[in-house]
Amino acid sequence: xxxxxxxxxxxxxxxxxxxxxxxxxxxxxxxxxxxxxxxxxxxxxxxxxxxxxxxxxxxxxxxxxxxxxxxxxxxxxxxxxxxxxxxxxxxxxxxxxxxxxxxxxxxxxxxxxxxxxxxxxxxxxxxxxxxxxxxxxxxxxxxxxxxxxxxxxxxxxxxxxxxxxxxxxxxxxxxxxxxxxxxxxxxxxxxxxxxxxxxxxxxxxxxxxxxxxxxxxxxxxxxxx
Amino acid sequence: xxxxxxxxxxxxxxxxxxxxxxxxxxxxxxxxxxxxxxxxxxxxxxxxxxxxxxxxxxxxxxxxxxxxxxxxxxxxxxxxxxxxxxxxxxxxxxxxxxxxxxxxxxxxxxxxxxxxxxxxxxxxxxxxxxxxxxxxxxxxxxxxxxxxxxxxxxxxxxxxxxxxxxxxxxxxxxxxxxxxxxxxxxxxxxxxxxxxxxxxxxxxxxxxxxxxxxxxxxxxxxxxxxxxxxxxxxxxxxxxxxxxxxxxxxxxxxxxxxxxxxxxxxxxxxxxxxxxxxxxxxxxxxxxxxxxxxxxxxxxxxxxxxxxxxxxxxxxxxxxxxxxxxxxxxxxxxxxxxxxxxxxxxxxxxxxxxxxxxxxxxxxxxxxxxxxxxxxxxxxxxxxxxxxxxxxxxxxxxxxxxxxxxxxxxxxxxxxxxxxxxxxxxxxxxxxxxxxxxxxxxxxxxxxxxxxxxxxxxxxxxxxxxxxxxxxxxxxxxxxxxxxxxxxxxxxxxxxxxxxxxxxxxxxxxxxxxxxxxxxxxxxxxxxxxxxxxxxxxxxxxxxxxxxxxxxxxxxxxxxxxxxxxxxxxxxxxxxxxxxxxxxxxxxxxxxxxxxxxxxxxxxxxxxxxxxxxxxxxxxxxxxxxxxxxxxxxxxxxxxxxxxxxxxxxxxxxxxxxxxxxxxxxxxxxxxxxxxxxxxxxxxxxxxxxxxxxxxxxxxxxx
Numbered sequence: 009x010x011x012x013x014x015x016x017x018x019x020x021x022x023x024x025x026x027x028x029x030x031x032x033x034x035x036x037x038x039x040x041x042x043x044x045x046x047x048x049x050x051x052x053x054x055x056x057x058x059x060x061x062x063x064x065x066x067x068x069x070x071x072x073x074x075x076x077x078x079x080x081x082x083x084x085x086x087x088x089x090x091x092x093x094x095x096x097x098x099x100x101x102x103x104x105x106x107x108x109x110x111x112x113x114x115x116x117x118x119x120x121x122x123x124x125x126x127x128x129x130x131x132x133x134x135x136x137x138x139x140x141x142x143x144x145x146x147x148x149x150x151x152x153x154x155x156x157x158x159x160x161x162x163x164x165x166x167x168x169x170x171x172x173x174x175x176x177x178x179x180x181x182x183x184x185x186x187x188x189x190x191x192x193x194x195x196x197x198x199x200x201x202x203x204x205x206x207x208x209x210x211x212x213x214x215x216x217x218x219x220x221x222x223x224x225x226x227x228x229x230x231x232x233x
Numbered sequence: 234x235x236x237x238x239x240x241x242x243x244x245x246x247x248x249x250x251x252x253x254x255x256x257x258x259x260x261x262x263x264x265x266x267x268x269x270x271x272x273x274x275x276x277x278x279x280x281x282x283x284x285x286x287x288x289x290x291x292x293x294x295x296x297x298x299x300x301x302x303x304x305x306x307x308x309x310x311x312x313x314x315x316x317x318x319x320x321x322x323x324x325x326x327x328x329x330x331x332x333x334x335x336x337x338x339x340x341x342x343x344x345x346x347x348x349x350x351x352x353x354x355x356x357x358x359x360x361x362x363x364x365x366x367x368x369x370x371x372x373x374x375x376x377x378x379x380x381x382x383x384x385x386x387x388x389x390x391x392x393x394x395x396x397x398x399x400x401x402x403x404x405x406x407x408x409x410x411x412x413x414x415x416x417x418x419x420x421x422x423x424x425x426x427x428x429x430x431x432x433x434x435x436x437x438x439x440x441x442x443x444x445x446x447x448x449x450x451x452x453x454x455x456x457x458x459x460x461x462x463x464x465x466x467x468x469x470x471x472x473x474x475x476x477x478x479x480x481x482x483x484x485x486x487x488x489x490x491x492x493x494x495x496x497x498x499x500x501x502x503x504x505x506x507x508x509x510x511x512x513x514x515x516x517x518x519x520x521x522x523x524x525x526x527x528x529x530x531x532x533x534x535x536x537x538x539x540x541x542x543x544x545x546x547x548x549x550x551x552x553x554x555x556x557x558x559x560x561x562x563x564x565x566x567x568x569x570x571x572x573x574x575x576x577x578x579x580x581x582x583x584x585x586x587x588x589x590x591x592x593x594x595x596x597x598x599x600x601x602x603x604x605x606x607x608x609x610x611x612x613x614x615x616x617x618x619x620x621x622x623x624x625x626x627x628x629x630x631x632x633x634x635x636x637x638x639x640x641x642x643x644x645x646x647x648x649x650x651x652x653x654x655x656x657x658x659x660x661x662x663x664x665x666x667x668x669x670x671x672x673x674x675x676x677x678x679x680x681x682x683x684x685x686x687x688x689x690x691x692x693x694x695x696x697x698x699x700x701x702x703x704x705x706x707x708x709x710x711x712x713x714x715x716x717x718x719x720x721x722x723x724x725x726x727x728x729x730x731x732x733x734x735x736x737x738x739x740x741x742x743x744x745x746x747x748x749x750x751x752x753x754x755x756x757x758x759x760x761x762x763x764x765x766x767x768x769x770x771x772x773x774x775x776x777x778x779x780x781x782x783x784x785x786x787x788x789x790x791x792x793x794x795x796x797x798x799x800x801x802x803x804x805x806x807x808x809x810x811x812x813x814x815x816x817x818x819x820x821x822x823x824x825x826x827x828x829x830x831x832x833x834x835x836x837x838x839x840x841x842x843x844x845x846x847x848x849x850x851x852x853x854x855x856x857x858x859x860x861x862x863x864x865x866x867x868x869x870x871x872x873x874x875x876x877x878x879x880x881x882x883x884x885x886x887x888x889x890x891x892x893x894x895x896x897x898x899x900x901x902x903x904x905x906x907x908x909x910x911x912x913x914x915x916x917x918x919x920x921x922x923x924x925x926x927x928x929x930x931x932x933x934x935x936x
Contacts, residue, residue: 016887017884017887017888018887021888021889036736036778037736040736040738040777040778041736041737041738041777042738043738043740043775043777046736046777046778046779047777047778047779048775048776048777048778048779048840048842049777051779051842052841052842052845052881052884055841055842055845055846055848055849056845056884056885056888056890057888058849059845059848059849059885059888059890060888060889060890125739127743128739128740128743128744
């Protein structure tokens with residue numbers, strides 16, 4: 009799931025202080041689940057913004073901001089506002105900007121990425137969305153996120169007692185986890201194979217990724233074909 | 234359409250017809266400044282169908298008569314406007330009998346704001362009208378609360394051997410309850426607690442330390458319980474998993490290779506997973522010069538009696554509980570009498586004020602046991618011939634350095650390790666063996682965070698074996714109250730989760746202090762157990778999708794309440810701050826600022842949005858007042874409220890607003906002075922800030 013955190017209040021106020029009527033738009037998807045941008049958080053933020061002097065603050069929370077169709081129910085409301093603060097992940101904010109091309113759209117959250125939920129109110133980053141998943145090789149532990157340096161051919165010299173030199177107090181060595189896990193499933197032999205340098209074109213570095221599923225995509229829809 | 238429209242905050246309720254019962258205080262409240270004005274104003278209110286001025290609203294009969302009249306005037310909801318004396322009538326008790334909707338009534342406290350009493354004339358009457366209208370709005374937002382009769386499984390499972398378990402099994406069976414008794418071994422008597430019990434009895438028989446008469450009584454209870462026709466024994470069985478809620482547990486037992494799933498309505502745990510303090514590192518058990526209390530008791534039972542110099546170290550960082558203290562004292566005395574050359578007990582603050590404990594302590598001293606009360610850490614190191622203990626004597630201040638042949642770590646670990654049966658049963662880690670909430674005044678020793686699961690014996694907070702009897706009695710009584718004749722009767726006012734709005738984030742399931750919420754994969758929604766839910770509302774406050782409403786305290790009701798536009802809004806926990814506020818007001822509220830006390834079931838129910846809503850509507854100060862966090866009836870409701878308030882203050886500060894307008898405070902129900910000190914001071918400061926004439930009317934005119 010995508011996990012995000014509310015931006016610092018002064019940054020949000022900096023976005024909005026020149027407008028007198030704004031829409032705070034929540035998203036009912038991942039950011040509701042991670043307690044960052046759902047109805048409750050939107051309601052709290054709206055109250056604070058009203059108290060801090062923005063004369064009109066409207067609110068709405070739609071099913072998902074990464075799908076254009078869900079914006080229909082708040083389109084009129086959005087049009088009536090001078091600016092929109094989207095409480096979705098970065099994807100949702102961009103969709104909101106597409107839906108309201110003539111309005112300033114600001115992000116209310118800092119998107120942290122794809123993460124595991126460790127219990128109420130706690131998440132750990134687990135996937136970078138690199139586009140070339142190697143979890144099958146690394147025993148189900150992702151070196152891109154679990155190793156502070158995203159190393160793919162074993163640990164660096166900074167791994168000591170299972171801890172990472174980046175912060176030996178709190179950060180565990182991802183490669184220790186990979187080793188332990190492979191040892192547990194009896195596949196340490198995997199580590200003898202040298203992992204070729206990554207093909208970064210499969211990742212963001214190539215271009216903005218565009219995913220098409222031919223059997224679903226409408227004909228003529230994809231401009232990149 | 235937006236989900237956010239303010240009127241959509243909870244599921245729509247069918248608006249009823251509201252009548253107001255206005256206290257006439259036996260005819261003393263008439264006149265232009267008194268209730269006549271209030272009566273006239275309410276009678277012309279379109280939301281109010283009938284207003285009855287009643288001579289007597291402070292007796293049950295008076296209220297019943299008045300309510301019958303209201304019902305005759307085709308009202309099904311009532312607002313009682315008067316004083317605190319009518320409170321026992323609420324909420325909804327008996328209203329159905331006189332034709333009013335159950336749960337749909339509210340109290341408007343106008344006694345302190347009506348003209349006759351407060352000598353404020355017209356302004357105060359206006360305030361009384363405002364308060365009553367507010368109660369009308371709240372009653373209109375209420376949902377009718379029905380009474381439910383929920384089927385429950387009329388059987389109880391008792392987990393664990395030992396005396397407490399046997400007593401529980403026997404008492405439940407004799408009360409006519411089907412009992413499943415689960416013991417780890419072949420015999421209920423073969424477990425740690427039984428061993429401890431027998432040891433105490435054997436080494437200290439002259440003091441009746443178990444609270445029972447004859448030495449073999451324990452054994453007799455076990456045999457009687459085993460033989461009872463209502464008891465099903467599950468021997469050599471281990472708890473594997475437990476799911477479900479009070480009234481409907483499914484407990485899986487591992488028996489040999491197989492698994493039995495037993496449905497029961499309640500569980501009584503007398504588990505023997507007492508965790509001993511680790512003995513100085515991992516290899517310690519191999520070291521002959523060290524052992525733990527259980528090891529010592531076993532050695533003594535087997536007749537292997539250590540001689541020489543022996544040190545018993547009670548872990549005195551924490552309160553150990555009486556079982557550890559008793560066993561240590563009894564063992565120390567026994568060792569001296571059996572010929573040990575020197576026995577020392579190291580401790581910091583061992584409490585000996587307890588039934589039998591003091592006698593035991595004195596007799597141990599008389600027998601020649603030495604006690605070392607030390608300050609700071611104690612260091613134990615191994616030497617060629619045994620161990621070396623270095624400690625600083627608390628009285629003399631000097632360092633004591635002794636060699637001993639055997640060190641007994643006599644402490645019982647305060648935390649149960651994860652994965653032990655009790656921890657998995659209670660679905661809550663990090664609790665002490667000294668009970669789920671040993672310092673919490675709301676909890677009796679047999680109670681746990683989970684309704685329907687009780688603990689007795691050494692896993693309960695009371696390790697005094699002499700009191701096992703009363704704990705067992707309580708656990709049995711509570712099981713009986715829960716399971717009754719196979720049905721549990723309760724009001725339909727448990728936290729209500731709207732499956733359409735639930736986003737399956739699991740927040741409520743994870744934070745419910747009573748673990749009363751489960752995920753229903755068919756409904757694709759979290760669902761509350763109406764039996765296990767304690768109606769604290771902590772889940773409703775945290776739900777990120779606003780899918781949870783607590784009846785009587787829904788967003789719509791609190792919203793209606795906040796329509797009152799008071800200068801000071803006080804969200805008051807019903808267990809502490811609300812009664813404190815009520816008595817503060819009774820003894821005389823001196824401040825003229827409009828203070829509105831909004832009762833909530835727990836401070837943990839108060840969501841930041843409600844605090845902000847109060848500020849938005851003109852409140853100059855908002856208080857969230859709850860119980861002391863270590864004594865919250867709902868375990869962590871108050872601490873959540875405290876953290877939430879602190880975070881909101883930070884947010885307000887970041888937004889350039891005055892965080893000092895939001896206050897958190899903890900108090901107990903008797904602390905009316907504390908309530909006054911917190912709220913009154915702020916109220917008085919408001920008066921000095923503004924023109925006194927204005928501050929009197931500010932509450933009324935703010936809108």
